[in-house]
Amino acid sequence: MHPADAVAHLCTCGAPLLARYDLARAGATLTRDALSTRAWDLWRYAELLPIRDLPRNAVKLGETVTPIVPLANIGEAIGIEALSVKDEGTLPTGSFKARGAAVGLSRARELGVKEFAMPTNGNAGGAWAAYGRRAGMRAHLVMPRGAPLIHRHECAAVGASLTLVDGVLADAGRRCSEIVREMGMYDASTLREPYRIEGKKTLGFEIAEQGAWEVPDVILYPTGGGVGMIGIIKALHELIEIGLIADRLPRMVAVQSAGCAPIVRAFESGARESQFWNDAKTVAYGITVPKALGDFLVLDAVYESGGCALAVEDDAIVRMRKRVAESEGVILCLEGAATIAAADQLRASGWIREGERVLAINTANGLKGDLTASAP
Secondary structure, X not given: OOOOOOOOOOOOOOOOOOOOOOHHHHHHHOOHHHHOOOOOEHHHHHHHOOOOOHHHHOOOOOOEOXXXXXXXXXXXXXXXXXXXXXXXXXXXXHEOHHHHHHHHHHHHHHOOOOEEEEEOOOHHHHHHHHHHHXXXXXXXXXXXXXXXXXXXXXXXXXXXXXXXXXXXXXXXXXXXXXHHHHHOOEEOOOOOOOOHHHHHXXXXXXXXXXXXXXXXXXXXXXXOOOHHHHHHHHHHHHHHHHOOOOOOOOEEEEEEEOOEOHHHHHHHHOOOOOOOOOOOOOOOHHHOOOOOOOHHHHHHHHHHHOOEEEEEOHHHHHHHHHHHHHHHOOOEOHHHHHHXXXXXXXXXXXXXXXXXXXXXXXXXXXXXXXXXXXXX
């Protein structure tokens, strides 16, 4: 156990720290009736968020509950009658990274943090830069030089300090660690601080509530660092414990690109953690993570839920984005399109069964990426 009101990063064993709550106390006030009177935003789940004085310390940019959009035409075409997508692109800064930034930086501000550093593939940097500015903090971001140009502009627009490095996210992470050591600042890297996951888990709360407190049969999540998947499972366990949902988990699917699939390789061998993926490259840039710090937590979520991990080819991702846009009017990010391509493969193989309710996660606004992207 670590003290909750001190700045903390990893456990002494090197593993991520996870926030715990007095669930009996939380469940006394976090009820369906209480929720019916609250604002339709992620802060509605305050009892299960780590900010002690939320009115004073919450950093807000308008974090609305994101819509779940049925994909009836694509669903019919691939044989999944009840196929939907949760569109995280409607959040501030255009991606689900706003969840982690809002909660993570609210708690950081409460703990007295004034500046922070983090590596990013793009969307996380944009979110943490914007929320950091809102909180009055200085942001130092390290980004691979090959990240989409829009993310550089996004970070610069709010006055963040940006360092570009050659290579992939792992290389950005190494440079970020050097900056943290040299400048003595707060390390906001994925899972190196305990509260980003607490923001991401609100995705799970919303999925349960929007489903009238029944979870889908299958959730497909585009997996790089995998914090969203870890958060969804954490959220559902908390809701089960306080009695808001039944004791049943959806089968979680970790979707990766064939060009960077360390979680898939680990799953296929029955491993508990992944190995570094050399020469990682995919058109879905946001999931180009050769080795995630919380890989064992992602794999635990897959194994526990009876799920799976699946890699899809870049050309299938690009084709599916086009199909969804033309048939549904929904422009997915490439990472989100990967989940629909995976659903297509899993239904064809019989892993997704007839009549199952399937939810895909679209992690960012499709207009933030390259709409002309093609498979390399």
